[in-house]
Amino acid sequence: MPSKMHLVADIPAARRICREWQGQGVCVGLVPTMGALHEGHLSLIRAAKGRCQRVAVSIFVNPIQFGPGEDFHRYPRPMERDREVCAAAGADLLFAPRDETMYPGRRLTFVRVEELPGGLCGPFRPGHFDGVATVVAKLFHILPADVAFFGEKDYQQLIVIRQMVKDLDFPIEIVGCPIVREADGLAMSSRNVHLTPEERGRATGLSRALFAAAERAARGERRSEELIRAVRADLVNAGIESLDYVEIVDAETLAPLARLTRPARLCAAARLGQTRLIDNVPLDLPVECG
Ligand code: AMP
Numbered sequence: 001m002p003s004k005m006h007l008v009a010d011i012p013a014a015r016r017i018c019r020e021w022q023g024q025g026v027c028v029g030l031v032p033t034m035g036a037l038h039e040g041h042l043s044l045i046r047a048a049k050g051r052c053q054r055v056a057v058s059i060f061v062n063p064i065q066f067g068p069g070e071d072f073h074r075y076p077r078p079m080e081r082d083r084e085v086c087a088a089a090g091a092d093l094l095f096a097p098r099d100e101t102m103y104p105g106r107r108l109t110f111v112r113v114e115e116l117p118g119g120l121c122g123p124f125r126p127g128h129f130d131g132v133a134t135v136v137a138k139l140f141h142i143l144p145a146d147v148a149f150f151g152e153k154d155y156q157q158l159i160v161i162r163q164m165v166k167d168l169d170f171p172i173e174i175v176g177c178p179i180v181r182e183a184d185g186l187a188m189s190s191r192n193v194h195l196t197p198e199e200r201g202r203a204t205g206l207s208r209a210l211f212a213a214a215e216r217a218a219r220g221e222r223r224s225e226e227l228i229r230a231v232r233a234d235l236v237n238a239g240i241e242s243l244d245y246v247e248i249v250d251a252e253t254l255a256p257l258a259r260l261t262r263p264a265r266l267c268a269a270a271r272l273g274q275t276r277l278i279d280n281v282p283l284d285l286p287v288e289c290g
Pocket of ligand 1: 032033040151178188
């Protein structure tokens with residue numbers, strides 16, 4: 001194992017290192033992130049290390065996936081700390097490019113992602129998934145890897161990337177990793193640092209409402225409408241009133257599901273003050289009796 005992590009900001013050097021590894025016939029894993037690393041990111045790096053002999057991590061706050069008025073400028077960027085965290089986690093390469101390196105000059109070419117019927121985050125963040133798919137496509141070219149690791153925290157993003165890999169024939173396997181949560185259930189996110197103590201207290205209501213619905217589903221409730229109604233009521237009771245959406249979708253296609261007849265995902269997005277929170281839980285099919 002190499003003892004030292006490569007820290008690289010330019011594209012040819014990053015590509016050369018990954019190609020060298022691939023030339024040696026070892027499995028290369030890639031973990032794309034926007035930094036401000038927490039246990040959620042670390043779980044991806046660990047999964048990558050468990051599966052691959054070499055692990056590349058990227059840290060890039062991708063301007064083109066943020067809409068006007070979103071939090072691009074105030075997104076946390078603790079680069080020194082992130083570098084240490086990556087090295088301690090055993091990453092072999094950290095690719096941390098500047099904005100001008102990723103997007104020099106004018107841009108004419110993007111990956112465009114079709115709107116989904118259910119929508120989820122799509123209608124609330126126009127252009128977001130085009131920006132995500134574009135930067136991930138670039139990263140797949142810059143850091144040629146065998147396997148890339150994404151969190152289920154951003155469930156729609158995971159499905160969008162899986163679909164892009166299929167549609168555009170990227171020679172890479174996509175692995176989804178479970179959500180890592182704080183002790184009180186709040187899904188870890190780099191954005192949680194923006195919550196005031198009062199908002200942080202209320203934020204736990206989001207995962208609590210989703211878990212309560214998942215339990216009802218496991219006990220046999222199959223009507224999506226009823227589960228969604230209960231989540232909305234729980235959220236209002238928890239003081240979370242600014243909801244973007246609560247939806248139940250097919251876990252593979254993200255198509256809205258009226259009844260739980262297939263593996264499903266309950267997804268929600270809410271705003272607490274200046275911070276937008278997203279979360280989701282799997283809904284297991286109820287066990288049939290008799
Ligand atoms: P981000 O830095 O927020 O763009 O996230 C980078 C990767 O880490 C994405 O694949 C996320 O889904 C994943 N991730 C972020 N938060 C979590 C979490 N709490 N648990 C698992 N994965 C996460």
